[in-house]
Amino acid sequence: xxxxxxxxxxxxxxxxxxxxxxxxxxxxxxxxxxxxxxxxxxxxxxxxxxxxxxxxxxxxxxxxxxxxxxxxxxxxxxxxxxxxxxxxxxxxxxxxxxxxxxxxxxxxxxxxxxxxxxxxxxxxxxxxxxxxxxxxxxxxxxxxxxxxxxxxxxxxxxxxxxxxxxxxxxxxxxxxxxxxxxxxxxxxxxxxxxxxxxxxxxxxxxxxxxxxxxxxxxxxxxxxxxxxxxxxx
Numbered sequence: 001x002x003x004x005x006x007x008x009x010x011x012x013x014x015x016x017x018x019x020x021x022x023x024x025x026x027x028x029x030x031x032x033x034x035x036x037x038x039x040x041x042x043x044x045x046x047x048x049x050x051x052x053x054x055x056x057x058x059x060x061x062x063x064x065x066x067x068x069x070x071x072x073x074x075x076x077x078x079x080x081x082x083x084x085x086x087x088x089x090x091x092x093x094x095x096x097x098x099x100x101x102x103x104x105x106x107x108x109x110x111x112x113x114x115x116x117x118x119x120x121x122x123x124x125x126x127x128x129x130x131x132x133x134x135x136x137x138x139x140x141x142x143x144x145x146x147x148x149x150x151x152x153x154x155x156x157x158x159x160x161x162x163x164x165x166x167x168x169x170x171x172x173x174x175x176x177x178x179x180x181x182x183x184x185x186x187x188x189x190x191x192x193x194x195x196x197x198x199x200x201x202x203x204x205x206x207x208x209x210x211x212x213x214x215x216x217x218x219x220x221x222x223x224x225x226x227x228x229x230x231x232x233x
Contacts, residue, residue: 039091053077
């Protein structure tokens, strides 16, 4: 798998943090008992987990949109690592207290780890749903975008002034209509497409008399399509 620049930077950052963390953990005068090792171990786990969360956040694509959607997931990993490292150093410092038990630290750190993982999973699921909706929306607006393109090109390609004015009205109506299609509007949009093809043939044949009634019919169909669109919101 090819690593993105952002992922490579994340690996380098995590590696530096890992080195600094280990140096501080073993150079500072901490007492190496069970509380120390619990704090140290969960700190190490947090650093590695943050790298995994970064991989999930930015490993699905290198587009601007994919990176944007990945930031909330990466934020979960960053917050978890920061909080856990602070608590880990606190635990390692408290290890010097005689008779201090390790189990409260284990309990808190496990709960914190679970919250971070569940938060990352939930945020990733939210991203998947947003991307799915983006894909659906893009598909739903394709038909009207196609009709708009045809309408604008017809208005620009007609030489007869009266017919061009009517075509301009139709093109404007298409440009300002609701772009999102649904099952209820499919038939009307199919009829609109057929009418646009007829108008195109009339322009090519120089049949200016047919253009205006075809445009009026197309506007009527478009109005019905818009009505159905509102009813099915």
